[in-house]
Amino acid sequence: DSGVTQTPKHLITATGQRVTLRCSPRSGDLSVYWYQQSLDQGLQFLIQYYNGEERAKGNILERFSAQQFPDLHSELNLSSLELGDSALYFCASSVGLAASYNEQFFGPGTRLTVL
Amino acid sequence: DAKTTQPNSMESNEEEPVHLPCNHSTISGTDYIHWYRQLPSQGPEYVIHGLTSNVNNRMASLAIAEDRKSSTLILHRATLRDAAVYYCILRDFTTSGTYKYIFGTGTRLKVLA
Numbered sequence A: 001d002s003g004v005t006q007t008p009k010h011l012i013t014a015t016g017q018r019v020t021l022r023c024s025p026r027s028g029d030l031s032v033y034w035y036q037q038s039l040d041q042g043l044q045f046l047i048q049y050y051n052g053e054e055r056a057k058g059n060i061l062e063r064f065s066a067q068q069f070p071d072l073h074s075e076l077n078l079s080s081l082e083l084g085d086s087a088l089y090f091c092a093s094s095v096g097l098a099a100s101y102n103e104q105f106f107g108p109g110t111r112l113t114v115l
Numbered sequence B: 001d002a003k004t005t006q007p008n009s010m011e012s013n014e015e016e017p018v019h020l021p022c023n024h025s026t027i028s029g030t031d032y033i034h035w036y037r038q039l040p041s042q043g044p045e046y047v048i049h050g051l052t053s054n055v056n057n058r059m060a061s062l063a064i065a066e067d068r069k070s071s072t073l074i075l076h077r078a079t080l081r082d083a084a085v086y087y088c089i090l091r092d093f094t095t096s097g098t099y100k101y102i103f104g105t106g107t108r109l110k111v112l113a
Helices: none
Strands: A005-007 A010-013 A019-024 A031-038 A042-050 A053-057 A064-068 A074-078 A087-094 A110-114 B009-013 B018-023 B033-038 B045-050 B061-064 B070-075 B084-093 B099-101 B107-112
Touching: A005 A087, A010 A019, A019 A087, A019 A110, A031 A074, A042 A064, A042 A074, A042 B099, A074 A087, B009 B018, B018 B084, B018 B107, B033 B061, B045 B061, B045 B070, B070 B084
Parallel strands: A010 A110, B009 B107
Antiparallel strands: A005 A019, A019 A074, A031 A042, A031 A087, A042 A053, A064 A074, A087 A110, B018 B070, B033 B045, B033 B084, B061 B070, B084 B099, B084 B107
């Protein structure tokens, strides 16, 4: 158990819909990262938040957005869903930002299926 | 794009050592080499990291070439629970002072009983 929790575990929805994935980082971790893992693209970094502020962006679509709340939990919002958005979405957390070394702890993931 | 190159798959017999290679020819002087693994149906988990010297922990050893352009993750006695995809990663620093992991395709390790 990494200490990172993600809800829901599974989500099935239809094209065009909007969903919200939730992540609670490990106690004390200020950084939250979101990743998408699909069969054809592998594990892709989407976005990072540190203490409530966006700090790095990866291959995140404009239809996707995220935020980190004062209690440090984070939500990833996916809208106008397409079939190709079906994937595993992982959240990870780390203590700090980038100084020296920060191990990332990954949650169990949310499996999104878009029908 | 991933900064590392790994074989797609490897096999090992149970209880035998496994050497998982990784090439990272574009590594910079301050880049740490990270290894994570992803067990079936789980999120990635940290294995080990290093900068210049060889490193050991309870899970594995990391051997880093003198020129740092390649490294090898060593599992001293593979068990069936070590069957996973192993990722060798270099951090990609951003202009905002943080970094991101760029995962490659990793090496799928199969352990034979």
